[in-house]
Amino acid sequence: MADERRLERLTSMLKRRGIILPAFEIYGGVSGLIDYGPVGAAMLRRVTQNWLDHWMSHGDIVEIDSPTITPEAVLVASGHVGEFSDLMTECKACSSVFRADHLVEDEHPNADSLGAQKIDGLLGSGITCPSCQESAWTAAQPMNLMFQTSIGAMSSGRTAYMRPETAQGMFMLFPSLYRHFRQRLPFGAVQTGHGYRNEISPRQGMIRLREFNMAELEYFIDPQDPPVGNISKHNEIITLIPDPDGPHSGESRMSFGAALEAGIVRHPTVAWFLARTWDFLVGVGIDPARIRFRQHASTEMAHYATDCWDCEIHGEHGWVECVGIANRTCHDLENHETHSKARGLRAWRQFATPRKQVVERLAPNGAVIGPTFRNDAAAVVAALEALTELPDSLPFDLSLEDGRSVTINPDMVERREETANVSGEWFTPHVIEPAFGFDRIIWHILDHAYTEGEKEGEDYNHLSLAAGISSIDCVVLPLFDKGGMPELATEINTTINAVPRLRAQLDSSRSIGRRYARADEIGVPWALTVDHTSLEDGSVTVRRRDDQVQVRAFVDEVLEHLRNNSLDSLF
C-alpha cells in the first residue's frame, strides 16, 4: 500500500458518516458483526437491487426467499454438518490448534469418520505436534462453524442451524421451480439474505464476518447440454490464475472466450457466469484492473464442488475472494433425494427422436404358474418381471424377493422380444453456482471509490461511487437559508423523492462549499443548488461530483435525466 494509514482514515470516515459501524458498540461490540448505518444501508440496498436486476434480466432466473433457520436434516444431506463438525485438538505444550483427523491420518485409513474417543486414543499413541514435536494433546472437541439452535421448546425441540449459505433454499424449492419453468431446463433461482458462520477469529474489518450478506444464484442445467452464453462480445482482457496443479498453472491474461477455448475454463456455462460476474462487478464500480479469477486447486475445493473459480478483488486487505463460481454438479439434489426420499428432484430429458428399446423378457404363463405356486404365484410373477438378466436355459432357479427360491420350468414362461418406444429419461440436473459476498464487495466498492486529494492546500476526500450505488442520487442545496430559497429547495427535494427509486436530500446548514464537501465525502454524484436565478426562472445549477463543473438546467429536465441516469449529457 502506498499509505498504511489510508485504511484507518477510510474506516474512520465510514464510521463517522454512518456507512459501516461496529455492531452493538454501546455494549462493547461483538467481533464479526457489523451495522450498516443510514448511508451504508442505502448502498447495500442498491447493490442488492442492482444484483437482482442483473441476473433477472436473463429472463430464465427468478427470485425466491427462504428461512435462515434450517433443520439439521437438510444440512446433514448437504454435507455441512459432517464437514463443519471437525474435531479439533490443541497441543498443551505450544498451544497450536489442529484438526484431529488430519493428525492421525497415517494411523487410520478413514480418520474423518472416527469418534472423539478413538481419536483421543490414537493421539495418545505418540502422535507428535508438527510445531513443537511434543506429544501432549487436549481431548478432541468438535468445532462447529454453524450456529446451532433449536426449533420448538425443551425436549421436543428439533436441532437446527442458522444457514451457512442461502443455496439450500433453492434446492429445497427445486420441484416448485421446475414446475414454474414448465419442466424445461435450464433455469435459475436467486436469493439474497444473511448467512451465518461462527468464525473462530474474524479479522480484517468486514472481510470475515459471522453474519453476512450473501447472494447466490443456482443455475440448473442438463449436463449433457450445457447452455453456452454469448461471450463473444466480452473483449476485455482479464487475469486468470488457473489450477496450480493443472496444465495451465501460472498467471495468464486473455479474454473469457480465449480462456474457454484454451480449456483453462473447463465448462462453457461457468465461462458465461465468469463473464457476467465481471459485468456486475464493474457495473457497481469495482476497478476492472483489480479483479482476477483464480481457479481452486483440487485440494482446496469445497466438499460439494468439482470445479471452482474465485473472483478476487484487490484492496487494502490484498486479494480477497468476493465471488465463488462453482460447478456443484448434481451433489446437492442427489443427496437431498437420498436423504429425504423425495421424488421430484430430477428433470426429464426428452430424446430428440424416441429410442426403440428391444427388451427381452420371460412372459409368465398364468395358467401354469397359478395352479403350481398358488399363494406364491404373485411373488413369482413379480420376480420374473424384475429379472434384468435372463437365464440362458430352462429350467432355472428364480430367487423371490423374500429370499426363497423356486424352479421355473419351460412350460411356465414364454421367451419374448418386445420393442418399446422410450421418449426420454429422468436425470439429476447439474448446478452452476455463483455465490457473492456483498459485504466484501461493498468494502471494495468503497475502497476503490475512496479518493484522497487536495483542494486549495487542504485535504479533500471523496467517494467516486458509480451512479445508482450512492446512498442518494443528489443533494438539494439552497444557496442561502433565506429569501425563498429554502422553500423552493424543499419543493424540488419533495418532487424528486416522489419518484420511485430516486432519492434526494436537503442540506441547508453552513456554507455552500462545506455542503458540497459533505456530499462528496459520501459519494453523492449530483448537487442541485437553488440560487437567486432559481427564484426568477425555476432553473437550478447542477454540479457534477467528479470534476465539480456546474451547468444550469430546469428542474423538469434534471428530473428526466436523473431518471434515465443521463445527467452527464448536460455537460
Added chain:
RNA sequence: GCGUUCGUGGUGUAGGGGUAGCACAAGAGGUUUCCAACCUCUUAGCCCGGGUUCAAAUCCCGGCGAGCGCACCA
C-alpha cells in the same frame, strides 16, 4: 485459540494517581451572490467489571473490542 501493541467527545489526538485539554465534525444565531471562510454561543468523552489507594482515566487483574504475527477460514 496463543503471542503482541492498543482502547480518552461523532472522528483524530494530548495528558498519565488529585479541576480531562485541543483540532475537526455537528447544532443555534450572525455574516456571506457557489466550493471545508469568519464571528458568537452550544452539545459531546476517559470500553466494561473487579482490586490497590484518602483518591484510579492513569497502577494491577479479568472481560470485551481493534490492529499485527501464528493457527483456523468447509
